Amino acid sequence: MTDKTILKALRGEAQDVPPIWMMRQAGRYLPEYRATRAQAGDFLSLCYNPELAAEVTLQPIRRYGFDAAILFADILLLPQALGADLWFVTGEGPRLSTVTSQADFDALKPASDVHEVLSPIYETVSILSRELPQETTLIGFAGAPWTVATYMVAGRGTPDQGPAHALKDENRALFAGLIDLLTEGTIEYLSRQIEAGAEVVKLFDSWAGSLKGQDFDDFALQPARRIIAELKARHPGIPVIAFPREAGDRYVGFAKATGADCVALDNSVSAQWAADHVQVDGCVQGNLASSHMVTGGQALIDETREIVQAFQGGPHIFNLGHGITPDADPENVQLMIDTVRNSGRG
Numbered sequence: 001m002t003d004k005t006i007l008k009a010l011r012g013e014a015q016d017v018p019p020i021w022m023m024r025q026a027g028r029y030l031p032e033y034r035a036t037r038a039q040a041g042d043f044l045s046l047c048y049n050p051e052l053a054a055e056v057t058l059q060p061i062r063r064y065g066f067d068a069a070i071l072f073a074d075i076l077l078l079p080q081a082l083g084a085d086l087w088f089v090t091g092e093g094p095r096l097s098t099v100t101s102q103a104d105f106d107a108l109k110p111a112s113d114v115h116e117v118l119s120p121i122y123e124t125v126s127i128l129s130r131e132l133p134q135e136t137t138l139i140g141f142a143g144a145p146w147t148v149a150t151y152m153v154a155g156r157g158t159p160d161q162g163p164a165h166a167l168k169d170e171n172r173a174l175f176a177g178l179i180d181l182l183t184e185g186t187i188e189y190l191s192r193q194i195e196a197g198a199e200v201v202k203l204f205d206s207w208a209g210s211l212k213g214q215d216f217d218d219f220a221l222q223p224a225r226r227i228i229a230e231l232k233a234r235h236p237g238i239p240v241i242a243f244p245r246e247a248g249d250r251y252v253g254f255a256k257a258t259g260a261d262c263v264a265l266d267n268s269v270s271a272q273w274a275a276d277h278v279q280v281d282g283c284v285q286g287n288l289a290s291s292h293m294v295t296g297g298q299a300l301i302d303e304t305r306e307i308v309q310a311f312q313g314g315p316h317i318f319n320l321g322h323g324i325t326p327d328a329d330p331e332n333v334q335l336m337i338d339t340v341r342n343s344g345r346g
Ligand SMILES: Cc1c2[nH]c(c1CCC(=O)O)Cc1[nH]c(c(CCC(=O)O)c1C)Cc1[nH]c(c(CCC(=O)O)c1C)Cc1[nH]c(c(C)c1CCC(=O)O)C2
Pocket: 022, 023, 024, 025, 026, 027, 028, 037, 043, 070, 071, 072, 073, 074, 075, 076, 092, 093, 094, 141, 157, 204, 206, 323
């Protein structure tokens, strides 16, 4: 069995010092990222350039020695591989051609056809699995079907996921068809990442919090369960991290219901509550507010220690509650890492 700290946590081991990585650890807060992105031209060109995507994935590992590296790519590459148009507007975010009718849906490609567009991503994974330090775990990822669907229906990010909710309520059969296609596409995409060398995969359901009741079961829980079951059937033992962001009470039991090895927590739940209600079922990841990476200081230290202590009795991977923002100070990241790595021994 491997000694990699992240894999130990995912097997359910409590460790004195929790392993640590950070969502969006390769990103605009780092000058070396901004330089490589400029060299690539734009964000999507960077995603599809295996050498440069591997380079930006490695940058935070060199600078900080995180315990895991996450593949540099984006959750919206899958819709693009299914035939949607995708572009990024600087300062605003992603734009996609929309899927709001049966005709739009019928124009998409089948899940088995995604690999041609996505093959550079698999190449990035295979470069990384050769180049990463041997103690560093390589994490692959995809968006969860609901979150990806919210962007495909609206054609952009939305504050309340209104267009996806409207389509779901007006034409549930069409919406369920889109979720099924994304579920199958995600299985294909993650399966190839695993074959290329990803040692863990993570499902980002950033907008899970806007699903309530039966909708949460149908569109967050069931797709995750299906994806995880199929990945584990094809790749026995592959650990999966699920991130149903802002799920609140629905974090409870999520790992058992989906088969996930770890539930990633956002910072709207307290670490102590999550230790009592979520970590009882296995590994958790999280959950320092990313705003501390901007503000730093004693509050960062205190909050980091509180999270480490709350989760100390069980398996835990330290992380932020959401991605680090471009205005973060790289020195605050170092302060967080030092605090985590020292507090466990205290
Ligand atoms: C919703 C979502 C997206 N992408 C992602 C999510 C889910 C997680 C989350 O909620 O943050 C996931 C994602 N996006 C990116 C990664 C790479 C791995 C990592 O470092 O965590 C991952 C895992 C790179 C990225 N994806 C994006 C950037 C910034 C692009 C740039 O360099 O200009 C990065 C580093 C762009 C992106 N991509 C997306 C949006 C809404 C945006 C624009 C917002 C922004 O500008 O921050 C879609």
